[in-house]
Amino acid sequence: MVDLELGASHHLDMEINETDGTVVRAREFNSEIIAVEPVMGDAVLITLAIPDPMATEVRAGHFVDVLCRVEGSYDPLLRRPYSFFRVDPRAGTATLLVRPFGRGSAWLASRRAGTILDILGPLGNTYTISLRSRNLLMVAGGVGAAPLVMLTDQAVAKGLNVTYLMGAADAAGLLAPSYLPSAVEYVVATDDGSKGHTGFVTDLVAHFVPWADQIFACGPEPMYRSLRSAVNPHRLAGKPRVQVSMERGMACGLGACLGCVVETRHGMQTSCVEGPVYDMDELVWS
Numbered sequence: 116m117v118d119l120e121l122g123a124s125h126h127l128d129m130e131i132n133e134t135d136g137t138v139v140r141a142r143e144f145n146s147e148i149i150a151v152e153p154v155m156g157d158a159v160l161i162t163l164a165i166p167d168p169m170a171t172e173v174r175a176g177h178f179v180d181v182l183c184r185v186e187g188s189y190d191p192l193l194r195r196p197y198s199f200f201r202v203d204p205r206a207g208t209a210t211l212l213v214r215p216f217g218r219g220s221a222w223l224a225s226r227r228a229g230t231i232l233d234i235l236g237p238l239g240n241t242y243t244i245s246l247r248s249r250n251l252l253m254v255a256g257g258v259g260a261a262p263l264v265m266l267t268d269q270a271v272a273k274g275l276n277v278t279y280l281m282g283a284a285d286a287a288g289l290l291a292p293s294y295l296p297s298a299v300e301y302v303v304a305t306d307d308g309s310k311g312h313t314g315f316v317t318d319l320v321a322h323f324v325p326w327a328d329q330i331f332a333c334g335p336e337p338m339y340r341s342l343r344s345a346v347n348p349h350r351l352a353g354k355p356r357v358q359v360s361m362e363r364g365m366a367c368g369l370g371a372c373l374g375c376v377v378e379t380r381h382g383m384q385t386s387c388v389e390g391p392v393y394d395m396d397e398l399v400w401s
């Protein structure tokens with residue numbers, strides 16, 4: 116259910132009933148950057164003040180749509196989507212991991228503390244941990260590490276076992292182990308062999324499939340194609356289930372522009388509203 120209303124203190128309110136019944140209030144709001152720190156390669160972590168009670172409502176997989184330009188400018192026109200890397204309900208802050216690719220992300224990654232950002236969110240659905248799951252396998256490609264760090268935090272807080280696989284072009288592009296809870300098994304792969312396994316992160320997956328109750332992935336679409344090839348021969352009766360977060364341009368984040376449509380077994384869906392997280396088997400892979 117999506118219900119739009121105009122508010123006095125912000126431009127827009129939207130209530131989304133998640134599949135688990137949680138109501139999340141998405142808004143357009145101004146947010147001050149509290150801190151910016153380097154994290155991996157040329158990517159930075161941007162910590163923002165967020166309105167009450169958003170930090171307690173946000174779950175792994177939710178994202179925000181950020182205006183990546185100064186006030187008064189229209190370039191670039193469209194918002195850019197970023198997953199939550201971490202939230203701190205006590206401090207009322209959220210952290211985004213931003214890697215500069217093009218104009219929007221380069222602008223965002225070069226902001227300093229004190230900058231005010233125009234943000235729409237939280238948006239989208241979330242990863243779902245089954246009540247029966249004990250062993251969780253995370254598969255992260257590059258900046259896809261972001262929502263899986265938050266999911267790992269949630270899982271470890273529940274006493275679940277997590278193995279976190281991460282792949283990057285080289286060692287500099289990997290997340291330092293200190294960003295993950297110490298209980299997590301962290302295994303890495305690099306394209307150039309400068310750290311861990313030489314090759315793709317998906318090369319590591321088959322070994323963990325019999326152990327995992329669920330697999331959660333975030334990365335570019337070619338990584339998901341390799342993931343399917345790595346997982347499917349080792350699954351029994353479709354288990355373990357695999358959830359992936361789809362990366363599309365998300366200009367409106369509200370299901371209006373149709374720029375983020377994905378094909379599912381139930382028809383075409385706007386991945387900003389009905390996603391970005393999907394069961395891998397629900398998507399049509401052409």
Ligand SMILES: Cc1cc2nc3c(=O)[nH]c(=O)nc-3n(C[C@H](O)[C@H](O)[C@H](O)COP(=O)(O)OP(=O)(O)OC[C@H]3O[C@@H](n4cnc5c(N)ncnc54)[C@H](O)[C@@H]3O)c2cc1C
Pocket residue numbers: 178191195196197198199211212213214215216217218219220221258261262335361362363364365391
């Ligand atoms: C739900 C969701 C969550 C996301 N979360 C994050 C996140 O946590 N951290 C993060 O850094 N990014 C994240 N992204 C990707 C991020 O939104 C894009 O990198 C950003 O929109 C690019 O905008 P731009 O203006 O910089 O690039 P554009 O001007 O749109 O593109 C410039 C060039 O960069 C290339 N490019 C753009 N994006 C990517 C990409 N992701 N990978 C490789 N090449 C790219 C384009 O092909 C183009 O050649 C997420 C995307 C989605 C859909």
Ligand code: FES
Pocket residue numbers: 364365366367368369370371372373374375376385386387388
């Ligand atoms: S981003 Fe506009 S419909 Fe999804």
